[in-house]
Amino acid sequence: xxxxxxxxLEAYKTMQKIRNFEKQASRSFSEGVVQGFIHLYxxxxxxxxxxxxxxxxxxxxxxTHRGHGHIIAKGADLNRMMAELCGRETGYCHGKGGSxxxxxxxxxxxxxxxxxxxxxxxxxGAGITAQMKQNGxxxxxxxxxxxxxxxxxxxxxxxxxxWKLPVVxxxxxxxxxxxxxxxxxxxxxxxxxxxxxxADRALAYGMKAMVVDGNNVNEVYDRAKxxxxxxxxxxxxxFLECNTYRWDTHFVGDTDNYRLPDELAVWKxxxxxxxxxxxxxxxxxxxxxxxxxxxxxxRNEVKAALKFAEESPFPAPxxxxxxxxxxxxxxxx
Amino acid sequence: MKEIFFSEAIAxxxxxxxxxxxxxxILGEDVGIYGGSFGATAGLYDEFGPLxxxxxxxxxxxxxGSSAGAAVTGMRPIAEIMYDDFLGCCMxxxxxxxxxxxxMYGGRVQVPMTVRCACGGYVTGAAxxxxxxxxxxxxxxxxxxxxxxxxxxxxxxxxxxIRDDNPVVFFEHQTLYGVKGEVTDDFDPIPLGKGxxxxxxxxxxxxxxxxxxxxxxxxxxxxxxxxxxxxxxDPRCLxxxxxxxxxxxxxxxxxxxxxxxxxxxxxxSGELAARxxxxxxxxxxxxxxxxxxxxxxxxxxxPLEDYMLPQTAYIVDAIKSVL
Numbered sequence: 001x002x003x004x005x006x007x008x009l010e011a012y013k014t015m016q017k018i019r020n021f022e023k024q025a026s027r028s029f030s031e032g033v034v035q036g037f038i039h040l041y042x043x044x045x046x047x048x049x050x051x052x053x054x055x056x057x058x059x060x061x062x063x064t065h066r067g068h069g070h071i072i073a074k075g076a077d078l079n080r081m082m083a084e085l086c087g088r089e090t091g092y093c094h095g096k097g098g099s100x101x102x103x104x105x106x107x108x109x110x111x112x113x114x115x116x117x118x119x120x121x122x123x124x125g126a127g128i129t130a131q132m133k134q135n136g137x138x139x140x141x142x143x144x145x146x147x148x149x150x151x152x153x154x155x156x157x158x159x160x161x162x163w164k165l166p167v168v169x170x171x172x173x174x175x176x177x178x179x180x181x182x183x184x185x186x187x188x189x190x191x192x193x194x195x196x197x198x199a200d201r202a203l204a205y206g207m208k209a210m211v212v213d214g215n216n217v218n219e220v221y222d223r224a225k226x227x228x229x230x231x232x233x234x235x236x237x238x239f240l241e242c243n244t245y246r247w248d249t250h251f252v253g254d255t256d257n258y259r260l261p262d263e264l265a266v267w268k269x270x271x272x273x274x275x276x277x278x279x280x281x282x283x284x285x286x287x288x289x290x291x292x293x294x295x296x297x298x299r300n301e302v303k304a305a306l307k308f309a310e311e312s313p314f315p316a317p318x319x320x321x322x323x324x325x326x327x328x329x330x331x332x333x
Numbered sequence: 334m335k336e337i338f339f340s341e342a343i344a345x346x347x348x349x350x351x352x353x354x355x356x357x358x359i360l361g362e363d364v365g366i367y368g369g370s371f372g373a374t375a376g377l378y379d380e381f382g383p384l385x386x387x388x389x390x391x392x393x394x395x396x397x398g399s400s401a402g403a404a405v406t407g408m409r410p411i412a413e414i415m416y417d418d419f420l421g422c423c424m425x426x427x428x429x430x431x432x433x434x435x436x437m438y439g440g441r442v443q444v445p446m447t448v449r450c451a452c453g454g455y456v457t458g459a460a461x462x463x464x465x466x467x468x469x470x471x472x473x474x475x476x477x478x479x480x481x482x483x484x485x486x487x488x489x490x491x492x493x494x495i496r497d498d499n500p501v502v503f504f505e506h507q508t509l510y511g512v513k514g515e516v517t518d519d520f521d522p523i524p525l526g527k528g529x530x531x532x533x534x535x536x537x538x539x540x541x542x543x544x545x546x547x548x549x550x551x552x553x554x555x556x557x558x559x560x561x562x563x564x565x566x567d568p569r570c571l572x573x574x575x576x577x578x579x580x581x582x583x584x585x586x587x588x589x590x591x592x593x594x595x596x597x598x599x600x601x602s603g604e605l606a607a608r609x610x611x612x613x614x615x616x617x618x619x620x621x622x623x624x625x626x627x628x629x630x631x632x633x634x635x636p637l638e639d640y641m642l643p644q645t646a647y648i649v650d651a652i653k654s655v656l
Contacts, residue, residue: 060406093439101437110405111438115429121395122430125402125410132358132384132408139402152425155392159399162390323440324474326498328573 002218003053008285009294011053011217015045015273016298018069021078022248024302025068025085025099029252033310034085036098041069043215043247046272047172048073050220051140051240054228060108060126060139062119065100066172066246067112070142075107078305088312095315096323108137116177117150119143120169124156127165127237138166138232140224146177148198157237161205164236168227169207171198171239172214174246179258202239214242215272218279244272334517340510342484343373343449346491347411349520351381354409357495360387361396361413361449370415371451371510393419397426397448404446404500405434411495417452417504418464431500432475443498447491453506453543453594454642460630463638465543465594468601470502471571477525478571480504482546484514486569489523497525506543506594526573530582534564537652538582540605541567541592545624545643549592552648563652571601579605580613587618588655592648597625619655624648 003011022042028034041048044066052061052073063070071081076092084091085099092102103111110126113119123141130137147153148171160167175182182192195201202209208230212223220242227238245267249256280286286294321330337345351357358381359374365388368375378386389396393414400410414420420427427448434444454463471478477499481487487505494501531546532553541549546567553563564582568575583589589609591602606621627641 062402091439093437093441096439097437103438103441105405105438105442110402111434113430115425118398118425118430121398121426122402122405124395125399125404125408126406128358128399128403128410129406129408132356132403152394152398155390155395156398158390159392159395163387324436325477326435326443330474 001222003221005285007053008280011049011221012276012280012286012291013294013298014049014073015217015276016295017078017301018045018048018072019273020298020302021068021072021081024306026248026252028086028306035087037251038085038099039066039251040248041066043267043271044172044174044244045069046217046220046276047170047214047242047244048142050217051170051224053221054225055108055138055140057107058135059137060110062110062123062126062139062141063112064119064143064147065112065114065116066144067102068099071102071104071109071112074109076102076104076109078301079308082305083309083312086309087314088309089315090308090312094319117143117147117152120152120156123167124159124165127160127167128163130166131163136232138168138228140168140170140228142170142172144177145171145173145175145182145192145198146180148201149177149192157202157205157207160237161207164234166231166234167237168224168231169202169237169239170224171241173198173241173243176246176250176258178250181258197241199239199241207237207239209239209241211241211243214244215270215275217272217276334515336513337484337516338510339484339487339505339512339514340372340375342488342516343491343505344375344377346488346495346520347374348377348380350492350495351377351385356407356409357411358385358387358408359411359413360389360400362389362391362415364388364413369413371507373449373505373510374413393422394426397423398430400446400448401426401431401434401444404431404444405442409445409495411447411449414448414450416462417450417466418461420450420466420470427476428473432473435499436475444500445498447494447501447503449503449505451507452504453508454631454638455508455544457633457635457638458631459633463631465626467504467571468595468599468604471601471604475500477501477573478504479525479569480542480571481569482509482543482567484512485516486523486529488516489521490525490569492520493522493525496522501525504543508544523569525570526575528566528568528575528578530578531565531567532563534562534586536562536586537588537590537655538564538566538586539590539592539648539652540579541565542571543594545592545594548643548645549648551645552652555649556652561652561656576608579609583609583613584616587616589617590622590624590648590651590655592624592643592651594643595625596628597623598628600625622651622655624651
């Protein structure tokens with residue numbers, strides 16, 4: 001099995017959109033146009049793409065500080081995303097959130113989140129809503145390997161399992177929590193956990209768990225499809241560990257002194273976009289020209305998003321006192 | 334009108350809201366079959382079943398965080414955190430998630446959830462089951478903070494809290510659960526941010542919260558016999574605060590005592606004192622006086638706890654000091 005042929009190029013396009021968005025975000029950050037902290041998803045595109053292709057608009061996702069990829073894959077508007085990164089009024093959060101808090105509840109995005117592990121229990125909450133309203137929705141909870149050291153991970157895994165909540169826990173094992181490695185090399189003392197895979201932890205909660213190559217979008221798609229269907233049918237949560245790699249530092253501008261020699265080069269060889277290109281060409285689903293055209297289209301959409309952002313006004317300072325509550329506006333200066 | 338326990342008033346408000354709105358559900362440790370550690374959810378499990386009255390594992394983070402997640406997706410959860418001391422176990426979910434969602438998502442979501450928790454001392458519960466940490470919670474923009482002092486207010490305020498589209502933290506003093514009071518048969522909400530003049534007076538204003546309201550009333554009655562007319566105000570909500578009512582009284586008496594159970598360092602009473610000093614300094618005839626606990630954890634042994642927590646006599650002394 002793999003992504004259905006008629007959607008195989010859609011996966012390629014989504015990954016290209018994420019890759020180009022991150023390139024531009026990084027560049028614009030260096031130029032001072034994008035504000036705050038940004039955490040790039042480059043190298044991990046196949047995870048968000050393969051998973052979200054199985055979701056309906058009415059399904060939910062919770063995201064992380066490294067959220068651009070998830071949110072793009074769930075169908076967000078690049079213009080409003082880029083505008084938010086640039087702190088503009090037209091951004092998703094009207095300039096109150098920034099990169100780490102982009103949300104769009106209309107497409108089920110329950111927010112990127114600045115707290116590592118912040119999404120776990122929220123995903124349970126969305127699962128409770130789905131269960132109680134019996135609306136057939138599923139919540140996918142994206143998180144990194146590092147966050148599985150938090151207490152909230154364990155409380156949420158247990159609760160989801162005990163209550164059979166329709167939640168799919170998608171672990172993006174990108175090898176590092178900032179600089180602290182989570183390697184499966186047996187010669188290495190893992191400072192993050194004392195089990196072979198992150199997925200091992202799910203077994204303690206009586207949860208079905210799978211481990212996949214997170215750089216292979218077809219494989220992610222297949223396993224996510226199975227996991228999401230299982231959860232949607234009311235069988236309870238599923239754990240999906242996707243092995244992948246973060247090409248960039250933790251945040252843009254961070255120190256890069258902890259990787260093994262050649263590690264990055266090895267993973268770049270396993271680039272999820274390159275892998276999918278090879279697959280598409282081998283299966284004769286696309287030729288070089290088509291792929292180039294799609295990549296160009298993605299680039300242009302990102303360029304247009306930046307233009308939209310740069311042409312958008314900053315929010316009026318006094319709007320800072322709005323939206324703390326639904327019914328109270330705080331005092332201004 | 335009938336006389337019922339504070340805990341029954343809580344349960345009746347919840348029952349009414351659960352009957353009225355199918356999106357309302359409760360969750361927490363031992364809230365189901367057991368009926369809640371203080372009996373405030375008694376009978377609800379039998380009436381509404383395990384999907385709407387959810388016994389949770391001992392997982393405060395999951396209780397609080399899942400409530401936030403359910404609230405932003407259309408439910409109206411009522412989370413019970415057994416003691417406010419245990420808010421320490423789930424502060425991220427309250428402070429960084431629930432309180433901030435609406436703001437950091439640019440007003441795109443609402444978070445209609447209520448967090449109920451027992452608080453306060455006078456039960457020799459020692460340092461981890463006796464705290465009054467309302468100032469810490471009231472400090473966080475995005476949260477509303479309610480602190481009823483009697484069954485009638487508890488019922489009306491809880492109805493408002495549940496119907497509110499923002500996260501509300503509802504403090505229930507643990508010595509109040511077993512206190513009876515007259516409660517009307519209706520289910521009229523008491524608006525959040527509306528204080529109550531418990532007793533009118535003209536010489537000194539006492540603003541008191543929680544069980545200090547009862548102590549302030551006692552103090553006022555005692556001083557009445559000595560010819561001192563004391564006005565007692567129960568703000569009922571720490572945020573939003575009925576500043577107009579308090580300022581009106583300060584304008585009348587020019588003398589104010591603030592009585593709360595918190596230790597005074599960084600207390601909500603300090604916040605109120607500062608506001609009055611900023612906004613109504615010209616009305617003050619005497620310095621603002623605060624009555625509160627000492628700046629220590631709450632001790633266990635009775636004589637120690639009695640010494641540490643505020644008592645009626647201290648309120649009497651405070652009032653006398655500004656006459």
